[in-house]
Amino acid sequence: MTTEIMPGLALQKVDERIMTLNVGPQHPGSGHMRIVVQIDGDYIVACDPDPGYVHRGEEKMAEYRNYITNIPHLERPVIHDSCNVLYPYVLGAEELLGIEVPERAKYIRVIASELNRCIYIMYWLAIYGIFLGHSTMFMWPAGDREFLIDLMEKMSGARVTHAHFVPGGVRNDLPPNFEDVCLRQVNYFEKRIKEYAAVFYDNPILISRTQDTGVLSKQDAIRLGTTGSVLRASGVDYDLRVKEPYDVYDELDIHTNVMKEGDAYARSRIPWLDMMESCNIIRQALQKMPKSGSVRTKLKPNPKTKIPATVYKRVESGRGSLGCYIVSDGKTEPYRLKLSVPSFRNLIALPYLLKGEKLGNMPSVYWSLNYWPVEADR
């Protein structure tokens, strides 16, 4: 009788020089995941990321719910970026159900998703700051994102999990006087984040810890299929808002931030530059938005897709390209729903980047990947 050992439970052979360390899942520096690193002295020789501690089966849950009741749970993977994580699903459901979206709703969606991008990046920046031991950089973004959270609360009624996008538009129209308040808050927000340069991005301690650490070359960034800020920090000019514009992004003037270095410093700087670009986009959208009109095409109570079809939509989220693949068999629920999330795609770069780095550089490389463990697990 043979007893079979499960793959993850087998004991590893111990070497005299090599030591195996489990970083996480309880370790605060690892997020909700475990990173198994093998170290030789102070240098990492191998790294094996082990996600899955916050796997909630979002894709399976989506098969039991109809196109409207899927909305609140599908934004759970990234609650800080909940509009963007819902965006490709909503676009896909609109194509399957054959609904047109009013013009004003498209602009509201763009404003909401840009606000959410900033809210997410500020949260990430706070974590990145604290794990590099820079506690001011934890306090400032955590405080400043409140301006934008207040705006989202005015718009949707909820601070983080908005469930604001629905197939056919957005749930509610903007409250009166929102445009003025939004413009004022965003202008102040932009002024505030520009001050981060002096305390964080031009800080010699940050530069010495991140420059030339974890360098990802352009060829490898493409080969590994990375996305978002990781890809653009390695010199690839690719932003879906420009390359494959959805909703009204083609009517707005968008600049793509690209850096050539590919190190942890470039990867941490790109999201910060993205926030300023988001402020620009919000100002343009506020100006071009129709001042009145419908914001939602009403659906039947339990909408059905007309024919069996598949659709793959993608948007640029706070972390990169986020895709949603929906297979429909003509019923009220999706037959299969797959979220292709940027965190999961960028995770493959982690073992590659950590090999040969010092153990002390692990937080700066790991968090520079703009990685959100809950999203990767879904």
Next chain:
Amino acid sequence: MSTETQPPDVTPKEKPTPAKKPEEKPVDLPAFEKGLSDKITEKFGDKIEVAFVKEDRVRINVGRENVHEVAEFIRDELNFDHVESVSGVDFPKDKEIEVVYHIGSYTDSSLSRQILVLATRAQREDNPIPGKDATILPTLRNIFYSVEFHEREIFEMFGVFFEGHPDNRRLLLPEDWADLPPLRKDFDSRGR
């Protein structure tokens, strides 16, 4: 009135006769995407089936014995360089599991809007023993490096073993998971 209703009646009758969709209305098809699918049909002929040609999306269905060859052609000749998403879809009625690769390109700027959908199907077993039954597909990891974690996820969620993949361990599920692969249709999440 009767003269107006007659022509639409005639066209649907003719529609089911041609086997391939792209040949029905060549006028409506976007030219660039048609060019892509034509290059692949020219090379492989009957081995592949063009499922649809839409704006920015071309879908190609391939048998599992040819998927490696077609993927290599897509990378080398058509300049697609990374896989964005790998999805499994379970079809218990057909006794098959479909694996869908969404392939994109960063290097070729004319392809930056395009997603090439490559779908293949593996045989499905009613009582799966993941990794040890006939649900096997060739891996694309040696062609597109970016599928590494995606294929590991498909293996644990659907029980499709990727032959030639260097690292076929669990990724998201617990190590001691001993139930059915959870994204199969016969795994009912209600009442568990």
